[in-house]
Amino acid sequence: MTERGVAPARRAATALLATILLMPLLLTGCSGSKARPSRSAPRSVGAGSPSSSTSSTGYAYGSADSQRGSGSTFTDDTSKSQSSRYRDNADSIPDGPPPDISKLVEPVPKVEPLALYGNKSPYSVLGRTYTVLPSARGYVERGIASFYGSKFHGYKTSSLENYDMYSFTAASKTLPLPSYARVTNLANGKSVIVRVNDRGPFHEDRVIDLSYVAAVKIGVWPKGTGLVEVRGIDPGEPLRDLPPPPPAAPPGKLPGIYLQVGAFSDPTNAEQVAQRLRAANFAPVQVMDAEINGHTVHRVRLGPLPDVDSSDQVSDRITHMGLPRPRVAVD
Numbered sequence: 001m002t003e004r005g006v007a008p009a010r011r012a013a014t015a016l017l018a019t020i021l022l023m024p025l026l027l028t029g030c031s032g033s034k035a036r037p038s039r040s041a042p043r044s045v046g047a048g049s050p051s052s053s054t055s056s057t058g059y060a061y062g063s064a065d066s067q068r069g070s071g072s073t074f075t076d077d078t079s080k081s082q083s084s085r086y087r088d089n090a091d092s093i094p095d096g097p098p099p100d101i102s103k104l105v106e107p108v109p110k111v112e113p114l115a116l117y118g119n120k121s122p123y124s125v126l127g128r129t130y131t132v133l134p135s136a137r138g139y140v141e142r143g144i145a146s147f148y149g150s151k152f153h154g155y156k157t158s159s160l161e162n163y164d165m166y167s168f169t170a171a172s173k174t175l176p177l178p179s180y181a182r183v184t185n186l187a188n189g190k191s192v193i194v195r196v197n198d199r200g201p202f203h204e205d206r207v208i209d210l211s212y213v214a215a216v217k218i219g220v221w222p223k224g225t226g227l228v229e230v231r232g233i234d235p236g237e238p239l240r241d242l243p244p245p246p247p248a249a250p251p252g253k254l255p256g257i258y259l260q261v262g263a264f265s266d267p268t269n270a271e272q273v274a275q276r277l278r279a280a281n282f283a284p285v286q287v288m289d290a291e292i293n294g295h296t297v298h299r300v301r302l303g304p305l306p307d308v309d310s311s312d313q314v315s316d317r318i319t320h321m322g323l324p325r326p327r328v329a330v331d
Contacts, residue, residue: 256304
């Protein structure tokens with residue numbers, strides 16, 4: 001090879017070596033230009049996830065984070081189970097006065113197909129198992145109502161709808177999703193029709209969780225709880241065929257709150273539990289007989305108790321005795 005030919009060959013070899021040395025840097029730069037999303041990354045609610053939006057009722061609301069003052073975009077962390085939010089008791093409501101309920105329209109019951117999600121039966125949450133009813137027809141229950149607000153606002157319900165605390169909705173442990181119910185405050189006689197689209201409340205002593213505006217309408221807000229009657233609605237029948245709601249209780253004569261500690265076929269077992277409660281200074285304690293499907297059942301009941309707070313405290317004490325958590329009855 002001539003001297004003239006050697007120089008170009010050397011230059012070509014040098015260029016090739018430089019390219020080989022730079023290749024890892026080039027590959028690193030390409031791979032770092034777009035981070036691969038984490039599988040557990042939070043998913044934004046709605047396209048674009050604005051920091052504030054307008055509900056179907058026309059009320060503007062911010063994200064739950066912005067309502068708490070952080071101003072960040074609200075996201076639904078789908079890496080967390082739905083039940084994990086029930087372990088956190090912290091909840092809040094929007095600042096300022098409640099919305100003008102007269103401008104909000106209650107849902108009109110209609111026949112709807114069952115949601116693809118939220119109707120698994122039986123299902124378990126926080127260690128307890130529940131069975132979903134086939135329909136809301138014939139369902140009537142009295143008990144303690146609560147409500148949920150900003151902690152769940154914008155999150156997916158169990159039926160994968162967005163929870164809107166400015167709509168008349170509710171959560172039930174056993175009614176099918178969706179379904180409809182009339183909820184009446186037994187203290188003041190006020191009623192509201194709600195569309196049940198979520199599961200809960202998983203506080204064992206509660207019968208229904210109302211949306212914020214539903215709680216405002218019947219007076220469960222601002223106290224936080226109330227004694228209610230929940231009556232399922234058959235959307236195939238006219239609303240006028242529903243029995244009238246219970247009237248408001250006379251002043252100072254609210255329905256009594258009772259705790260059923262157990263139900264036994266053997267009266268001896270029932271009396272033993274009743275004696276344990278009396279020895280622990282619970283009073284009054286009664287053993288009451290009831291006929292269920294042709295069989296006599298002996299129920300151990302405690303009460304009446306003056307209010308919901310007392311019911312919660314007594315239930316906790318009974319549980320600490322090693323007995324099952326009582327069931328709440330409102331008579």
